[in-house]
Amino acid sequence: MIALRRFLRTPEAVAGALILAALLAMALSAPWFFPRDPQSIAGPALLRPFQDWTLPLGTDRLGRDVMAGLFHGARASLAVGLAAAAGAILIGAVVGTLAGFAGGLLDEILMRITDAFQTVPGFLLALAFVSVAGPSLATVIVAITLGAWTGPARIARAEVLSIRERDYVAGARVIGMHPLEIAFREILPNALPPVLALSSVIVAAAILTEAALSFLGLGDPNRVTWGGMIAEGRAVLRSAPYLSIIPGVALVLTVLGVYLAGEGLVETSATRRMNA
């Protein structure tokens, strides 16, 4: 409760949380407000926004409802962002904990693998993976996860290295706990908070990466995504700029919201820790 109150006291965190809530509401209500396939043709092509109130944000080059696309696109963006971040943190935490706790050869091997992944820019990795595996929502999530797990892995390892020397870990060893049990029940939960602090950055980056992949035509063509909408609108940028601007603004707000909310959370937990 105290944490919540403290969280609410930071205005940027509140703003972020509000944006995220709105986004979530959009994503959840999409099938209810727009039960038809958002890619179905709903009206005349290239209708400008605020002309026809049944199509408030207008239509694109084929006459698809931009508003419906925006709502359904929120689902794709959020799904990719959250799934990729969860995947990255899970893999990163496990790899980091194993490497930090086991040390020695295993540590070397795991960290060199991490290095290898880190030297390749995440976006290039995602691009290569999607080109080979074929574009679909699942491959896009895996592709982004591939490039994003290294950060959490390094932070988890660093935390584990310091935690494993603590007394309670020695205690656990003395009472004969299995090393893996020590690693994942005693050490990991304590190593997790700084790793989780990375999550907002990862979510934001994942949403942007997904948009960039869709923009390049490597998104799932059977789903509406904001990146895909921007790419579609690019051909008519000069005559119908709203087609790129609307999803672009949505993208900016989302990334901003995720980031602000994440910052707020980190801030809140940091003050709590300092107070404790």
Added chain:
Amino acid sequence: MSDFAISRRGVLAGSTFLLASTALPAALRAQTPTNGGRLIAAADSEPRNLNPAIIASNGVFFVASKIVEPLAEASFTGKDGLEPRLATSWEGSADGLTVTFKLREGVTWHDGKPFTSADVAFSALQVWKPLQNLGRVVFKDLEAVDTPDDHTAIFRFARPTPFQLIRNALPALTSVVPKHLYEVSEIADNPANTAPVGTGPFKFAEHRPGEYYRLEKYDAYWGEDQPRLDEIIYRVLPDRAAAAGALEAEEIHLAAFSAVPLADLERISKVPGIGVISKGYETLTYQLVVEINHRRKELADRKVRQAIAHAIDKEFVVKTIFLGYATASTGPVPRNDVQFYSSDVPTYAFDVAKANALLDEAGYKRGEGGTRFALKLLPAPYFNETKQFGDYLRQALAEIGIDAELVNNDAAAHQKAVYTDHTFDLAIAPPVFRGDPAISTTILVQSGIPDGVPFSNQGGYANPELDALIAKAAETLDPDQRIALYVDFQKMVAEDLPLINVAEWGFITVARSSVKEVSNNPRWAVSNWADTWIEG
């Protein structure tokens, strides 16, 4: 890059000169071509191999046709739609076994060597017939080329070959390459493939990958007072949105092959000093085609194919996807082909109810969620329009209870999936009609084509009756009989729907109005531009 921008100072100097010369009557001055100047055109692709004798495709021709010339070029006014280039006359024998070409005299290659009938014989037998994508079909029965003198080439065919077909093939298939450069090494990796040497009005100067191609005027060109231009630069602008901006900023003069997106044309046509031209692509008609994999049992049923044809609103496709810059198709030959087109074919009006009834009749009732069956749809990635039509077709199929899953691939993966691996149910292709069905249209429906041949029937369709008709037309010499056979061919294809022809379109050229003699022949963008000039 900025080296090639039209500088403001240059424009000002030019206009001062014009002011000074106002003594000339304005109308006369507008008619008199001026020599010199540099034309800058946008290139959206960047082929490495620039040998049009091997790769007869528009991407290569766009640059190479200024350097390497064919025997004859397409023409709006000439007899049989042709005008002479390296050949001055052509004549077929009554038995269809020989074609005699008289060649132009006084023509030299860019390296100074004389052009002779030996070059034509070499090109025909060593390049067009064995190596060229289209020549393999048209020249398959070419046995020998006799060269009684330096300026006569007599093509000898093992089996009767329609002269009409050879004639229609002249502009695209007969680029002549120099024997003395190609006979010394392997043709496929000859250096002249990337730095071509020809007889055309422009010489190849340099290619900077990712930046530009540069062609220079060939002073000893055979055409009188040609070429007008000193230089042609092809600026590589792969981003279609960039071409319009570059035209407005006067960085380029010309964007051909619809490099400016269709949706931008209305706006740019109002910009002063820029013209939008839809002429000049008459013999390069692209067709929007739904390719069908007949190995799928549902699609092997003619009723299902008819249902799909009825589900497509061709008017919507023409108006919304092509913004009116296309025509709805009736069959495998485009309407603008005066020789072969026939409107006497079964047509499929847009009728969703009828399409649903046909599918019910075929035994594919709607299951749960209203879906009859699912299939994979692969739109070709080459054009915006093919991709947009993919989005549209998916929706159109949803209306009749067919759940289509779109699969997007890059060009290489798409060709492999459709033409080699056959891992598609429906695909969207943009084949080109090249003035004669036998050049590149009949192979879209003919059976027995090996796997991996792009833009051919890879859908497993086999119709012995249609195959027999195609074979008969291929050896029919009488032009009228040949046309009659192709009318039957159109009827049969439209009736049985081995593929569905949706629309056909030519491209749009956007040029600054200072560029003159634009689009003055039916394949202007891929012709030699010898008479093109720049005002001022």
